[in-house]
Amino acid sequence: MKSVDAHLADILATVRPLAPLELDLEQVLGATLAEDVSSPVPLPPFDNSAMDGYAVRADDLSEIPVTLPVIDDVAAGSTELRAVGPGHAVRIMTGAPLPAGADTVVPVEWTDGGTVSVRIDRRAETGNAIRRAGEDVEAGDVVLEAGTVIRPAQLGIIAGVGRRRVKARPRPRVVIISTGAELVEPGSPLVTGQIWESNSYTLAAAVREAGAEGYRVGSVTDDPAVLLDRLDTHLVRADAIITSGGVSMGAYEPVKEALSPLGTVRFEKVAMQPGMPQGFGVLGDDQVPIFALPGNPVSSFVSFVLFVRPALDRMRGLPSGMPSSVTAKAAGPLRSPSGRRSFLRGVLAPDGTVAPVHGQGSHQLAALATANALIMVPEDVTEVPTGATVEVIKL
Ligand SMILES: Nc1nc2c(c(=O)[nH]1)N[C@H]1C(S)=C(S)[C@@H](COP(=O)(O)OP(=O)(O)OC[C@H]3O[C@@H](n4cnc5c(N)ncnc54)[C@H](O)[C@@H]3O)O[C@H]1N2
Numbered sequence: 465m466k467s468v469d470a471h472l473a474d475i476l477a478t479v480r481p482l483a484p485l486e487l488d489l490e491q492v493l494g495a496t497l498a499e500d501v502s503s504p505v506p507l508p509p510f511d512n513s514a515m516d517g518y519a520v521r522a523d524d525l526s527e528i529p530v531t532l533p534v535i536d537d538v539a540a541g542s543t544e545l546r547a548v549g550p551g552h553a554v555r556i557m558t559g560a561p562l563p564a565g566a567d568t569v570v571p572v573e574w575t576d577g578g579t580v581s582v583r584i585d586r587r588a589e590t591g592n593a594i595r596r597a598g599e600d601v602e603a604g605d606v607v608l609e610a611g612t613v614i615r616p617a618q619l620g621i622i623a624g625v626g627r628r629r630v631k632a633r634p635r636p637r638v639v640i641i642s643t644g645a646e647l648v649e650p651g652s653p654l655v656t657g658q659i660w661e662s663n664s665y666t667l668a669a670a671v672r673e674a675g676a677e678g679y680r681v682g683s684v685t686d687d688p689a690v691l692l693d694r695l696d697t698h699l700v701r702a703d704a705i706i707t708s709g710g711v712s713m714g715a716y717e718p719v720k721e722a723l724s725p726l727g728t729v730r731f732e733k734v735a736m737q738p739g740m741p742q743g744f745g746v747l748g749d750d751q752v753p754i755f756a757l758p759g760n761p762v763s764s765f766v767s768f769v770l771f772v773r774p775a776l777d778r779m780r781g782l783p784s785g786m787p788s789s790v791t792a793k794a795a796g797p798l799r800s801p802s803g804r805r806s807f808l809r810g811v812l813a814p815d816g817t818v819a820p821v822h823g824q825g826s827h828q829l830a831a832l833a834t835a836n837a838l839i840m841v842p843e844d845v846t847e848v849p850t851g852a853t854v855e856v857i858k859l
C-alpha cells in the first residue's frame with residue numbers, strides 16, 4: 465500500500481499555485497496577495513483631532529479655568545485651511561484637520577461646551593488628542609507583503625491606502641460532487657435503503673473554511689456516464705474537483721469506472737484508517753486536479769484534512785504539507801490496524817490529554833461531530849497504552 469506521505473507528496477507535486485489576477489476590493493477577501501502593497505501618502509495624511517473638543521494653544525491653558533472665544537468650527541471632512549491665534553479656540557471634531565497654530569485639543573468633556581466662548585476646566589498638555597500625519601504609515605511604506613492572506617483587517621488597509629484593485633491569487637473554486645444511488649437531499653423523506661446526503665455539505669464547508677470557494681453541484685447516481693457529463697459541465701469553472709464515493713471494490717463504483725479509462729486519475733490504496741481507497745489525478749486541458757475521496761463520511765472528511773486542504777494551501781500560494789500536529793497524552797487505550805496510520809477521532813482537553821470518542825467507524829459521522837482532534841497512530845503501532853504521548857491534529 466502507498467504511504468500517506470507518498471500520496472500527499474504526489475498531490476503537492478501536481479497542484480500548482482493559481483495565477484494571480486487583478487482583483488477588486490469586493491472580491492479580494494480570502495485571496496493571497498501576489499504583490500507588496502505600499503501607501504502613496506502618509507497615514508494619517510494630515511494632523512487631525514482624536515477627539516471632539518477645542519483646538520487651542522497649550523500656552524493659553526497656563527491658568528485654569530480659562531475662558532477663550534470660539535472663533536471657528538471645524539468638522540471632519542473640512543478642506544478649508546484654518547488657524548488658531550493666541551488666546552483663541554476652534555471647536556473641532558474627531559478626524560477634522562488640526563488648525564495651524566493649535567498644538568493641543570481639549571476634549572469637550574473638560575469644558576462647558578460653549579460655541580461662542582468656551583470655559584476650559586482642565587489643562588491639556590501639548591499634543592493632547594492629536595493624531596500626527598504619518599503616525600501609522602510613512603509615504604512609501606509597505607503595509608502588506610506578497611504572500612499575505614487578505615482577511616478583514618488586511619482588506620481594510622488595502623482600501624485605507626486608496627487601492628481599488630490588487631494583484632492576488634484568488635480563492636480556488638472547488639466543485640463538489642457526491643455519488644451514490646442511495647443518496648437523498650436532506651429535507652426530503654427517506655425510503656428503506658436510502659440515506660441523507662451529507663458529504664457534499666461537509667466537504668463544501670471544509671473547503672470554505674480552508675479559504676476556497678466550495679460549490680455543491682448535487683449528487684449523481686451510480687451511472688459513470690452521468691458523472692462524466694456532470695464533470696464536463698463543471699470543469700470550466702473549477703480550479704479543483706472533489707468527488708465522494710464510488711472508489712472502492714464494489715460492483716457499482718461510478719467514479720472509478722468513469723475516470724480510470726482516462727488514464728490521468730490513479731486509484732490507489734493508501735495505508736491509512738480511515739480513508740484507504742483514494743483517487744487523485746487531473747482532468748481536461750487545464751489539468752484540473754480531481755480528488756476522488758472515499759464515500760464513508762468520516763473517511764471523506766479525514767481525506768480532506770490530509771490531502772485536499774494542503775493542496776488548497778498550495779493553490780493559494782501558501783506553505784503546504786502535512787497538517788500541523790501537537791503532542792498530547794492518551795486519556796485511554798488506543799488500537800490501530802497494523803501497517804496503516806490511524807487517524808482516530810478524539811477530544812483534546814485543555815489539560816493536554818486526548819480521549820478517543822466512542823464510535824470509531826468510518827460511517828460514524830455523529831461521533832466525528834463530537835471530536836475536535838485526530839489522534840495519529842503510526843503504521844507500526846497497533847496498541848497505545850493510556851498515558852502514552854501521541855500526536856494529534858486539531859480540527
Ligand atoms: N470489498 C471491499 N469493500 C470495501 C473496501 C475494500 O477495500 N474492499 N473498502 C472500504 C472502505 S475502507 C471504504 S472507505 C469504502 C469506500 O467506498 P466508496 O468510496 O466506494 O463509497 P461508497 O460505497 O459510495 O459509500 C461508502 C459508504 O458511505 C456512504 N456514503 C457515500 N456517499 C455519501 C454521502 N454523500 N453522504 C453520506 N453518506 C455517504 C454510503 O452510503 C456507504 O455506506 O468502501 C469500503 N468497502
Ligand code: MOO
Pocket residue numbers: 736737738739740741758760763826827
Ligand atoms: O478506509 Mo475506509 O476509509 O475504512 O472507511
